[in-house]
Amino acid sequence: MPEATQSAFAAGLLKAAPPPAGVMAWNSPSPHRRYSVYRNNVSASLTDALAARFPASERIVGAEFFQAMAEAFIRVHPPRSPLLLIYGDDFPDFAAAFEPAREIVYLADVMRLEAARTRAYHAADAASLDPQALASIKPDRLGDLVFLSHPALSIVSSSHPAATIWAMNAGERPIAPIPDWRGEDALVVRPRMTVEVVPLPPAGASFFGHLAQGRTLAEATGAAMTDDAAFDLSENLAILLRAGAFTATRKDQDDEDRDRA
Amino acid sequence: MKTTIVTLTLAGSLASALAAIATPATAEEAKEKCYGIAMKGQNDCAAGPGTTCAGTSKIDYQQNAFKLVPKGTCLSMKTPDGHGMLEPGMAPA
Amino acid sequence: MIPSALSQRAGAGFKPEHFAAIIAEPQPVGFFEVHAENYMGAGGPPHAQLGKLREDYGLSIHGVGLSIGSMQPLDRDHLTRLKTVCDRYQPESFSEHLAWSTHDGVFLSDLLPLPYTQETLFRVGEHIDEVQETLGRQMLLENPATYLLFAESTLEETDFLAEIARRTGCGLLLDVNNVFVAAINHNLDPRDYIARFPLEAVREIHLSGHSETVDDLGAPLLIDSHDTPVKDPVWALYETVLGRIGPVASLIEWDNDVPAWPLLRGEAVAAQRLIDAAARQRAA
Numbered sequence: 001m002p003e004a005t006q007s008a009f010a011a012g013l014l015k016a017a018p019p020p021a022g023v024m025a026w027n028s029p030s031p032h033r034r035y036s037v038y039r040n041n042v043s044a045s046l047t048d049a050l051a052a053r054f055p056a057s058e059r060i061v062g063a064e065f066f067q068a069m070a071e072a073f074i075r076v077h078p079p080r081s082p083l084l085l086i087y088g089d090d091f092p093d094f095a096a097a098f099e100p101a102r103e104i105v106y107l108a109d110v111m112r113l114e115a116a117r118t119r120a121y122h123a124a125d126a127a128s129l130d131p132q133a134l135a136s137i138k139p140d141r142l143g144d145l146v147f148l149s150h151p152a153l154s155i156v157s158s159s160h161p162a163a164t165i166w167a168m169n170a171g172e173r174p175i176a177p178i179p180d181w182r183g184e185d186a187l188v189v190r191p192r193m194t195v196e197v198v199p200l201p202p203a204g205a206s207f208f209g210h211l212a213q214g215r216t217l218a219e220a221t222g223a224a225m226t227d228d229a230a231f232d233l234s235e236n237l238a239i240l241l242r243a244g245a246f247t248a249t250r251k252d253q254d255d256e257d258r259d260r261a
Numbered sequence: 262m263k264t265t266i267v268t269l270t271l272a273g274s275l276a277s278a279l280a281a282i283a284t285p286a287t288a289e290e291a292k293e294k295c296y297g298i299a300m301k302g303q304n305d306c307a308a309g310p311g312t313t314c315a316g317t318s319k320i321d322y323q324q325n326a327f328k329l330v331p332k333g334t335c336l337s338m339k340t341p342d343g344h345g346m347l348e349p350g351m352a353p354a
Numbered sequence: 355m356i357p358s359a360l361s362q363r364a365g366a367g368f369k370p371e372h373f374a375a376i377i378a379e380p381q382p383v384g385f386f387e388v389h390a391e392n393y394m395g396a397g398g399p400p401h402a403q404l405g406k407l408r409e410d411y412g413l414s415i416h417g418v419g420l421s422i423g424s425m426q427p428l429d430r431d432h433l434t435r436l437k438t439v440c441d442r443y444q445p446e447s448f449s450e451h452l453a454w455s456t457h458d459g460v461f462l463s464d465l466l467p468l469p470y471t472q473e474t475l476f477r478v479g480e481h482i483d484e485v486q487e488t489l490g491r492q493m494l495l496e497n498p499a500t501y502l503l504f505a506e507s508t509l510e511e512t513d514f515l516a517e518i519a520r521r522t523g524c525g526l527l528l529d530v531n532n533v534f535v536a537a538i539n540h541n542l543d544p545r546d547y548i549a550r551f552p553l554e555a556v557r558e559i560h561l562s563g564h565s566e567t568v569d570d571l572g573a574p575l576l577i578d579s580h581d582t583p584v585k586d587p588v589w590a591l592y593e594t595v596l597g598r599i600g601p602v603a604s605l606i607e608w609d610n611d612v613p614a615w616p617l618l619r620g621e622a623v624a625a626q627r628l629i630d631a632a633a634r635q636r637a638a
Contacts, residue, residue, distance in 0.1 A: 002474045003425040005504060009466065010457035022469075022505045025569065026541045033570045034539075035504040037577060039465040047339035049463070069329075079461040082419025082432055085395050104335045122395025125402075135279055139272035151396065167340065177333055193296060193399050217271060233270060237278035336619045347443060 013042045014075055050091060051086045054114045056169035057095075060107060084211075085122055089115055097227055109162035110169070113197065116154035116188040120195045123152035128157045128191045128244025143218030147211045147246040153188035155212065157205045159183040163197055191244025198243045200236075205230035207236050208245065359446040360385055360558060360603035362413050362633075364625035365517040366618050367607045373403045375615040383622045385412030385446070387605050391419050393433045393443075404443065412604065413560065414447040415440060419461065422481045422495070423454035433488050438490050447558055447603070449494035449527045450485070452478065452515065469504035470514040482522040494557050495519070496527040499535040499564075499578035511536075511604035525557035528593045529597050531584065531607075535564050535576040544591055561625060562607035563591060581610035583621055591624070596632035604629060 096108035109155035142150035185205035363384025453465035564583030
């Protein structure tokens with residue numbers, strides 16, 4: 001019964017198990033080592049896929065630890081699709097609850113940043129908003145603008161300096177002590193073909209978060225100012241335009257109606 | 262009243278934002294613009310099942326992850342507590 | 355014999371880290387092969403690069419995740435994704451493996467072996483019919499590198515492949531390294547396997563490196579590792595095949611410890627020399 005054979009064969013691949021009945025070699029009725037080649041291929045190809053997606057995180061914990069954590073993750077969350085490009089989206093949450101990694105309080109946030117980078121890499125292509133298009137809008141209409149997110153856009157917020165730690169472990173800047181240990185927020189964008197991590201100033205995550213949710217520019221500005229008095233609108237608008245975080249704007253008709261009422 | 266202030270703020274901020282970004286793209290940006298570069302983390306290795314040679318080196322999942330200690334750059338990362346890793350038992354912030 | 359849709363030349367597996375070197379140097383190889391699953395994202399550099407390569411080179415799309423050898427139904431979503439990739443790039447060839455990789459919805463990310471019986475023959479044939487109908491094209495099926503055998507097998511792998519090709523009209527992708535690896539692993543003579551192989555259905559050849567270890571009893575165990583140059587006995591077996599069937603599109607696969615482009619290209623050039631020699635032999 002080939003179906004039963006495949007079930008038994010598959011069952012032993014995600015845990016240590018002897019070769020299933022009916023599996024043999026020319027010189028052995030129970031070829032442990034030969035069966036282990038398959039088990040090892042499964043383990044190695046999936047841990048490699050995760051290491052490829054989270055290279056800075058692997059550097060932070062070391063290859064041996066990363067492999068063990070990846071294997072623990074794979075056992076609980078094996079891929080449900082042959083599309084390994086997106087495998088590991090829930091690995092950061094797993095790492096956040098992974099007891100041996102508990103002391104590395106910033107690890108999960110660095111992993112979230114790396115996951116966002118890979119998603120951005122494979123996101124649909126789209127032209128970013130042309131700054132000149134904004135320049136031509138009448139000043140009294142600006143507040144009603146609603147922005148359409150670029151498919152690559154993510155906002156990653158951390159109560160640790162996750163963006164700096166990522167940059168240090170991704171080879172973007174030298175590894176050094178971080179004297180000013182504070183939370184960091186960042187945009188992950190891919191305006192053309194290169195994925196970029198753009199650090200955000202105070203309340204930037206609030207501002208971009210509200211815009212990405214479809215709130216008007218006036219609403220997002222108001223919310224960000226409420227969150228942090230240090231919010232600098234022109235700085236954030238410059239980031240918005242330079243990073244290509246959005247593709248287009250539309251005037252929010254509903255909102256206008258609500259204002260009038 | 263409030264709307265007017267926001268409108269003025271928005272218009273002024275947009276003007277200075279537009280001025281701030283008015284720098285030409287570099288040649289490097291232009292080159293990467295078309296095709297991108299092979300990014301670390303792009304997960305291209307996903308496509309080689311059946312091609313791992315590690316048939317002997319790391320067979321079986323026998324490692325007890327709970328005995329493992331991270332050994333990467335986390336050891337040199339300075340946290341507010343002044344040392345690489347927080348002590349065991351210390352709750353995350 | 356129907357001519358291969360790919361040029362009868364030597365190609366190389368495309369690796370993104372080689373992109374800049376490839377476009378800097380015109381026409382270095384006959385065609386490129388890519389793994390379909392790497393081009394199933396919505397956009398970004400993978401598509402930008404493949405689109406550019408497609409302007410100048412022949413293309414073979416090679417699936418590694420369809421699980422054709424599974425006794426369970428094919429993943430329709432994945433088949434649809436394959437169709438999207440094939441429709442977009444119109445490759446000269448599409449191929450997949452005589453193996454399975456998904457079971458009960460879990461993707462195991464390896465090319466796993468199956469017993470060869472009338473029942474598996476029927477199921478694999480059904481799956482290939484479904485693939486060819488969905489994609490609207492002929493596919494090529496690749497012989498696997500295997501490390502063990504099944505007691506319930508009643509058919510030789512070569513007979514299994516011949517019957518699949520006859521029933522479905524699919525072509526075959528003969529991986530010469532897989533032939534060598536599997537033959538040594540099963541204590542057989544690789545030349546006997548080639549002698550029994552339905553060579554008339556071969557539309558493409560794969561060549562790659564393997565690594566060597568031993569099994570529990572100390573017998574040689576070869577691993578299909580794609581991490582070295584093609585080994586001498588595999589080149590010799592390849593020459594034998596070319597002598598039998600003449601020039602055929604041939605691909606160098608190098609997926610792990612990927613070398614600089616000139617080294618990989620050199621392997622393709624070496625294959626091209628043997629193809630050219632086979633062509634001269636035919637003409638003589």
